[in-house]
Amino acid sequence: AVIVNGFVCKNMKMVTANDFFLPGLNKPGKLNAQGSAVTPVTVRQLAGLNTLGISLARIDFGPNGGQNPPHTHPRGSEILTVITGQLLVGFVTSNQADGKNLLFTKQLVEGDVFVFPQGLIHFQVNNGKVPAVAIAALSSQDAGVITIANAVFGSTPPISDLILAKAFMTEKDTVDWIQAKFAPAMSGN
Amino acid sequence: AVIVNGFVCKNMKMVTANDFFLPGLNKPGKLNAQGSAVTPVTVRQLAGLNTLGISLARIDFGPNGGQNPPHTHPRGSEILTVITGQLLVGFVTSNQADGKNLLFTKQLVEGDVFVFPQGLIHFQVNNGKVPAVAIAALSSQDAGVITIANAVFGSTPPISDLILAKAFMTEKDTVDWIQAKFAPAMSGN
Amino acid sequence: AVIVNGFVCKNMKMVTANDFFLPGLNKPGKLNAQGSAVTPVTVRQLAGLNTLGISLARIDFGPNGGQNPPHTHPRGSEILTVITGQLLVGFVTSNQADGKNLLFTKQLVEGDVFVFPQGLIHFQVNNGKVPAVAIAALSSQDAGVITIANAVFGSTPPISDLILAKAFMTEKDTVDWIQAKFAPAMSGN
Amino acid sequence: AVIVNGFVCKNMKMVTANDFFLPGLNKPGKLNAQGSAVTPVTVRQLAGLNTLGISLARIDFGPNGGQNPPHTHPRGSEILTVITGQLLVGFVTSNQADGKNLLFTKQLVEGDVFVFPQGLIHFQVNNGKVPAVAIAALSSQDAGVITIANAVFGSTPPISDLILAKAFMTEKDTVDWIQAKFAPAMSGN
Amino acid sequence: AVIVNGFVCKNMKMVTANDFFLPGLNKPGKLNAQGSAVTPVTVRQLAGLNTLGISLARIDFGPNGGQNPPHTHPRGSEILTVITGQLLVGFVTSNQADGKNLLFTKQLVEGDVFVFPQGLIHFQVNNGKVPAVAIAALSSQDAGVITIANAVFGSTPPISDLILAKAFMTEKDTVDWIQAKFAPAMSGN
Amino acid sequence: AVIVNGFVCKNMKMVTANDFFLPGLNKPGKLNAQGSAVTPVTVRQLAGLNTLGISLARIDFGPNGGQNPPHTHPRGSEILTVITGQLLVGFVTSNQADGKNLLFTKQLVEGDVFVFPQGLIHFQVNNGKVPAVAIAALSSQDAGVITIANAVFGSTPPISDLILAKAFMTEKDTVDWIQAKFAPAMSGN
Known part of the structure; x- marks a missing residue:
């Protein structure tokens, strides 16, 4: 078997449409202690992403403060779309020349899009009274996640x-x- | 003004959260002759995407055959999630050694994810009886679109x-x- | 055997000059139904191109309209030199903001150079009365070809x-x- | 003036050796509250680094616990050499499949080299009784620093x-x- | 005017086919003291090459020893095709583990293709009795040339x-x- | 064993801090005929550098003219810091439009930093009366060295x-x- 980037690269004769397919992103994940759930779609779940430089995640948020706590993606930028509900989102810049780390926050509602530049600490909080759902795309087949805490x-x-x-x-x-x-x-x- | 990649790069002191924000992806676009509508979120609409290597689009499909006709993205791969409805999707490989161009198709329903590798001809058709909506992320801040026809x-x-x-x-x-x-x-x- | 990019990377002690060599580009290929023939020199034919980001093709054109029909290279830009004869060449831009796809064409004669940007649909037609030959270089070890039709x-x-x-x-x-x-x-x- | 990557790219006729030169890395920086000082040599201090994909820093550590606290570089990997003294260094992996974040630590002495992969949280602590000095090189002209706390x-x-x-x-x-x-x-x- | 990579990026409305065109590669250059002439087609001569990652040169060789003396391209690999005549070509590897620099040479005739990996010292000599011509493509819009002597x-x-x-x-x-x-x-x- | 870039990529469960560690850069190398010694820290010596885009070397120079003779790194730029002693350093540009190759030189003392752009011929000479030591970082895990002579x-x-x-x-x-x-x-x- 040929390995590219550490993942198997199938012989072309064996490839099927299923190698580019993953079902189930319509189902909420199981909320963690902070009230969120990340369902990843990276090259680890969907082999056809190998070498393509992109991946995805569904993020669920419990109502009244469910949060995806401050974290970074060491190898990718993120673009997030609110599918359902509302989110308070924010990211903090890297150290500025004056020693500050600037916080940029935005209140998002359904249909809003927000961008988190590569490697910066960011978070999303459901400050609504109903569950919220977002789709986040990342500029890497395996961007990694570092939950700061x-x-x-x-x-x-x-x-x-x-x-x-x-x-x-x-x-x-x-x-x-x-x-x-x-x-x-x-x-x- | 500093220009990077052909787009203005704001002075850090002038940057606000709105530079990373775009509203309105909850609203359907106006269907074209083929029964689809693409609402792009590239660096041309959302300046904060500059240098980040990612972008997005909402795609609406009219019922009973609304299609996003065969097209390519010359500078990006695509990962698509069905938000509402159902889609028949497919892509065609580049010329194979035996002179063939293989077609891979898949019937998708809500929550299904499918990947279209960079530069390959692909299409999506709503073969359901109700409107369909998908979110497509692309591995470039401005992947380009070439509608083949x-x-x-x-x-x-x-x-x-x-x-x-x-x-x-x-x-x-x-x-x-x-x-x-x-x-x-x-x-x- | 060590595999890099899906191709064997020879042990340095086994490498010879022949690993960087391919003969025969002085010979015309066999014309296809459209009156052209592409003789590729990619990593698939010339192993030494692995990781080098470049490849080549000789293109032959029959007289009076032999054509290399509209096609794209999903992973590379092309720079073409007319060695013999004359060619009408063109490429079409990706969709512009006003919904147009601009066609750029140029009549080429021997010694003329023309560039086709990555992923754009392009073609070359021999509108002369004698066979034409071109050398096309591509910015990838395996740029791929998608013949649109x-x-x-x-x-x-x-x-x-x-x-x-x-x-x-x-x-x-x-x-x-x-x-x-x-x-x-x-x-x- | 031509701007490349947001930084001035001098006319070749005006370039001198001083554009590639920065003095002073033999001098300790002023220690901060955690007992460390970073003296950066990025494209912001040394213009000739523009487009070259590398930068440097001198790091000073006070004795008995002076630390460069947990931080990340969002755009670069780091290779550190201990010039004087001793350091306890460590980095934490991104979230693993089993939900763990692994800590790798190593006691370094003069002449030891250690690597911190891009975007991972890492730290260095002088657990010796005399000041310590390290040179850290980074795989970007401006890798950025995010001090976690x-x-x-x-x-x-x-x-x-x-x-x-x-x-x-x-x-x-x-x-x-x-x-x-x-x-x-x-x-x- | 928008500058990208240090070169003007024309407004799309002003672009014409001539921006992707350069004539004259059918004409021999004027031989230098070593009996060769390089006619470059880089972004400096052909603006449309900007961002495309490829360039070209015609190389002429006088008979009986005309040579393109040992040189490197600091930013690109080269693939050379002999159009007319014959050439003895060679490149030297970077320092090997045993302290050697291996020389790989090959006698080429018309239609032969040879590859010179990025940054390695290489040369071409016309050891035939008639002029020789080659087309060399490089994996950069401006690969640079360093004539060693x-x-x-x-x-x-x-x-x-x-x-x-x-x-x-x-x-x-x-x-x-x-x-x-x-x-x-x-x-x- | 998974191979990435031609080097073994260890299973995460087997990784230890030692995979990111190399001792001994405090010790001078054995001087060669030109009076210098390069102690490399590339992916060949330190496996953890694989995919990280950076490497290092200690360079020792004998007194009164010990030199690191003219050489290039085909795959990386270099940033050098003088740790001890003094060095005369220089690099030569690639061929300029007027046919010249410009030499840029600088006298360095302890704590001075100098940059050598990728692929350019450069050298360092100890023109002091005591041994000199420098640390050089390179923007590749394996930048290669070509000693011109x-x-x-x-x-x-x-x-x-x-x-x-x-x-x-x-x-x-x-x-x-x-x-x-x-x-x-x-x-x-």
Whole structure:
């Protein structure tokens, strides 16, 4: 079997339309602790995306504050469309020359489109009273996701609490408290 | 003003969240002669997409055969999600070693995802009895669209009917007949 | 054996000058039904092109209208040089903002160079009385070729005539007529 | 003046060796609140880097815990060399299939080289008793820096404490406490 | 005027077929001191090549040893076709693990194709008794040319003869002798 | 084992911090005939660099003229930092429109940074009385090195002395003399 980019590249004679197909994006995912669910459609789920430089995700949000918490995509930009409901979205710029990190936020309703540039920390929150659904497309076949809180406070093994206390200018106890919440057993995704 | 990729790159101090925002994708477009409507969200409509390598379109399909006719995107791959209704979709491979061009088709329903590799001729047809809506993401900030019939039979000025008659192995009169249908006055898009 | 891009990457100790060599581009190809012949020099014929981002083709044209019919290269731009004879060449832009597809044509003679941007539909016709020969270079090791008429009217299996009739704003019978001409048995290339 | 990538591209007749030169990387920077100082050499400081896909930084670390706190580079990978002293370094993977974020750490001494893949959260801590110095090269002319704590808890304007409390599975008061520490007046970098 | 890549990008309404056209590649260039002439077709001569990633050159060779001396293209690979005559061609690999630089050579005749990978030192010599002509395509709109002898021994100002004597393991007098031959007044190209 | 870019891509479960680590850059290399030593840190030495687009080298220079002789990197730009001592550095442009190759030189001292654009011939000479050390980063995981003198006068097998005599506008005897110095047995690197 020929491997390209680490994924099998089928012999042309064996290829069928199903290699470019994935069903089920009409079904909500199971909400996580923050009240959101990401259903990914990357090259890992849909082999035909290999070498094509694009992927997708459906994102579900529970009502009254369900959130897709601050995260980054290390290898892709994102363009999001609100299919149902309303979302407060935002992203933070990388460090500016004056030492600031600018937050840009926007209240979105059904049919609104918003863009999150590659690698920037961003989030989406359902501040409506009904569930919300969005489709997010990414400029990579496998853009990756780094959920900031999980990666910083819930890594395996944990980052030293002394290091994080200094980084977040807080007490070691506070770090321990947050880390306990993100202990691996709880970090379902 | 700084120009990057031919588009204005705003001074950071002037940037606002609206530069990354476009409303209105919840509204159907006006159907064309083939019964479809494409509402694009490229860098031409949404400036914040500049350099980000991604764009979007909403596609509406009238019932009973509304189609997005055979076309290509010269600079991008496409990943399509059916939001409402059902679609018969297909793409044709580039010339194979045995001289064939393989057609891959798939019947899609709500929530189905399908991929069209860069530059290949593809189409979508609503073979249901109600309107259909899809969201298509493209791996370029401005992937371009070439509607095959319009480009071949409706260009300005027209391609010589002698050339097309030989290319399509048909009569000059048949080419003239089709070209008359695509006279520029009619090729609204 | 190490595979890169789907092609074998020889151990350096086994590499010889022949891996970067292909003879025979001085010989005309066998003309097809449209009076042209393409002799490709891509990574499929010349292994040393792997990862180098370039390829080549010799194109022969019969006299009095031999044509390389409208086609696209999904993964490359083309720069063509007329070696012998004369050619009428043209390409059609992707859809413009005003709904038009602009045709640019040029009469070429020996020693003339012309450029066809990536993914655009283009053609070359020998409108002279003697055979013509051109060398075309492409900005990819395997740019692909999509002959429009073959892909649209001669695919395997065929695209539904109902779909094509609507796309080309013509009758089902006309589509059937053209499709019959491009039945796979005849679509040698 | 010709602008390329948003930066002036000098007329060749005006170019001198100084356009490719920057002095001063032998001097330590001024340590910030976490005990580190980054002296960047990007296209913003050294114009000749434009289009070259590489940049550099000197990083100074105070003794006994001076740290370059968890951060990402949205547009580049990093290769770091310890010039003086010792460093504990680490990075966290993007979310894995099992929901984990793996932490990889390594104790470095003088002459050790370590790699941080693009977009991943990473940090360096001087766990020695004398100052440490490192040279970090990045695979972009302007890779960007996002200091996680500053971007999440010190943005301008701040991210809602309700959103962050849910994201970090902690109390609103704890968020307020950390945010107060990162109020813009203090976030010099 | 919009500038892209440092070159003017015409308004679409002003574009004509001539922007993609250059005549004259059927005419031999004027041979230089080594008995060759390169007639380039890059974005500098043919504006329509901008952003297309490809360019071309005609190379003429005088009989009995006319040569295109050892040179590199810093930004492109080359694929060469012999149109008339015969050529001895060769390229040298970059430094191998065993400290060697391997030379690959091939005797070419009319219709032969040969590939020179990006950045490697290569040459072509007409070892026939009649003039030779080749078409060389390059994988960049402006691949650049570095003629090794001119750059090393004929730069403006010259490289110190002490430095070159050590580099070429020869005497300062020998370097002076060669440098005198390449004094700028003589280095026409 | 999955191969990407010709290098093994480890299963994530087997990856450790050591895959991103290489020790020993604090130790000087063994000086070659020109009085320099390059200690490379490319994907060939440090597997974790695969796909990351960056690499490194330590360069040592003996006192009083130790040099890293004129060379190119066919696949990368270089940014160099002087760690210890002083260096005279320079690069030569590709052929300019007026037939010149411009030399840009700069005297560097400790802490100075200098940039060498991709593919251009460049050199560094220690014109101080004590050893010098530099760190050079390159914009590729494996940028390659072509030492001009070795590749031109010391290839295996040698380039014909007749060809080189004409290229360097010198006598065959002079070429033979230089080639004898670079006979493979002596070209240690």
